[in-house]
Amino acid sequence: LSIGGDNYCCANPVWLYLHNRSIDKLGAKRVLWGCSVEPGTINEKMIKDLCGYSLIVARESITFQVLQEKNVKTSIKLYPDPAFTLEVDRSKVPEFFKKGKTIGLNLSPLIMSYGKNPGLVYNNYRNLLKHILKTTKYNIVLIPHVIINGNNDFKIMTSLFEEFKISNRVYIVSNGYSASQYKGIIASCELFVGARTHSTIAAYSTWVPTLAIGYSVKAIGIARDIFGSENDMVVSAEALNNEIDLIHYFEGLKERKKEVENHLNNFIPSYVEKALQAGKEIKELLENRGNRFGN
Numbered sequence: 520l521s522i523g524g525d526n527y528c529c530a531n532p533v534w535l536y537l538h539n540r541s542i543d544k545l546g547a548k549r550v551l552w553g554c555s556v557e558p559g560t561i562n563e564k565m566i567k568d569l570c571g572y573s574l575i576v577a578r579e580s581i582t583f584q585v586l587q588e589k590n591v592k593t594s595i596k597l598y599p600d601p602a603f604t605l606e607v608d609r610s611k612v613p614e615f616f617k618k619g620k621t622i623g624l625n626l627s628p629l630i631m632s633y634g635k636n637p638g639l640v641y642n643n644y645r646n647l648l649k650h651i652l653k654t655t656k657y658n659i660v661l662i663p664h665v666i667i668n669g670n671n672d673f674k675i676m677t678s679l680f681e682e683f684k685i686s687n688r689v690y691i692v693s694n695g696y697s698a699s700q701y702k703g704i705i706a707s708c709e710l711f712v713g714a715r716t717h718s719t720i721a722a723y724s725t726w727v728p729t730l731a732i733g734y735s736v737k738a739i740g741i742a743r744d745i746f747g748s749e750n751d752m753v754v755s756a757e758a759l760n761n762e763i764d765l766i767h768y769f770e771g772l773k774e775r776k777k778e779v780e781n782h783l784n785n786f787i788p789s790y791v792e793k794a795l796q797a798g799k800e801i802k803e804l805l806e807n808r809g810n811r812f813g814n
Contacts, residue, residue, distance in 0.1 A: 520801075523554025523576070525716075527565065528735050536568050548573040548804055553600050555737035558585045566591055574800055579740025598797035599790050600741065602720045608699035612707050613660075615690045621658045622651060623708035623722070626679070626732075627665060627672050630714035633734040633756035640732070640756050641675075643765035647712070648683050650766045659683075661691040662704060664715040672715065710772060712765075714756075716741070724787055728779035730772045732756055732765075745786060751775075 526532055542549050551572050556565075558581070569575065569591045577583040578600040586595050615621075626644050634640040651657055661680055663672035673694045683689040692704055698717075705711060705718060706725035713719040714732045722729040723745060731738045731753045742749040754768050772779065 521549060521551050521572075523551045523578070525555050525557075525735060525737055527551075527554060527560070527569075528557040528737070529560060531562075531564065536564065539568055539571055543571055550801065550804065551575045553578045553598075553602075554582060555579060555735065555740060556582045556586060557736050561585065561589050569593070573804060576797055576800065579737065579744050581736050581740035581743065594800075596797070596800055598800075599744070599794040600717075600720055601794055601797065602717050603724045603787075603791050603794045605702055605721070605724070606699050607703050607706050607725060608697065609703035609706065611696055611700040612704055613690065613692065615658065615660070616704075616707050619656065619658050620709045621660050621707065623660050623662050623705055623711040623713075623727075624648070624676075625662050625664055625672065625711075625713040625715055625718040626676055627714040628670055628675050630732055630734060630756050631675070634759060635757065639759055639762065642762040643759055644679060645682070646763050647765045647769055648679065648689065650769070652683070652686055652688060657709065658688045658690065660704070660708065661689070662701065662718065663692065663694055664701060664713075664718040664721075666694045710769075710776060712769060712772075723783060724791060726780055726783040726787060728772055728776050728783070730754060730768055745790065746779075746782065 526535060539549060549572050553576055555578060566589055570593055572593050575586060575593060575595045577586065577595065577597050580597060583595060583597040624644065631640045648659060651659055661676040663676055666673050676691060680689060680691040702721040705721040706727060708727050711722040711727045711729045713722060713729060716737050719729050719731045731742055733739060733753045734756050738753050739749045742752040746752050751771050754765065
């Protein structure tokens with residue numbers, strides 16, 4: 520069971536091909552679960568590897584469609600990302616949320632590398648913080664979502680916090696929470712701007728109006744499936760042209776806050792239920808395992 524994510528969003532994931540060959544030699548079935556595949560990276564080597572899966576579960580419709588168009592000959596299903604089903608734990612929501620309505624921001628080192636020049640994405644966030652502090656009464660909480668060496672949200676957001684903490688309206692969440700607890704914190708926000716896909720999923724699935732800062736098919740595909748269009752819901756990091764572009768998109772989300780909130784409220788429950796139904800696909804494979812595993 521390969522936790523798909525965006526492992527196939529790069530042009531040549533050789534490590535996966537080698538790993539999968541070893542699995543095939545054992546005669547085992549393999550499943551690609553909850554994946555996004557960047558259309559522009561698909562080549563003959565990737566298609567050959569993808570055809571070796573007994574089941575591919577795409578987490579958004581763009582991937583589902585492109586795999587069919589590329590004639591990937593295996594069972595391809597479409598279900599929402601399983602993270603939509605993650606339980607919400609509000610037991611660790613920080614005390615500062617009681618001080619007023621709060622906007623959540625997530626920034627990652629990865630998204631910064633997709634800007635047209637070094638510092639462009641970071642400076643858009645800096646200017647957004649300045650704008651929120653100047654034009655609203657909202658507090659701001661910086662929420663890390665991936666914390667590993669070389670790709671640490673907490674480290675990059677600490678720089679933002681240090682610059683703006685003097686305002687007494689900007690806070691940062693520490694790096695010691697579980698996934699469910701981070702989701703509980705994000706669920707407590709009035710609005711959310713997120714670079715990490717699973718931070719935006721935490722927001723969508725708890726009905727928080729969200730602006731996704733994307734760089735690949737996954738952000739676009741998920742937003743399109745939820746809202747019918749990614750327009751004004753996803754900002755490509757590569758499309759930022761100047762250091763104040765993000766303010767424009769944020770203001771648009773703020774103006775549509777109630778509308779987006781109502782849509783998520785009506786849409787998400789059935790979407791989560793659909794995600795839960797994906798388990799039946801694995802059940803069917805296990806029930807028919809004799810076809811590949813023997814007795």
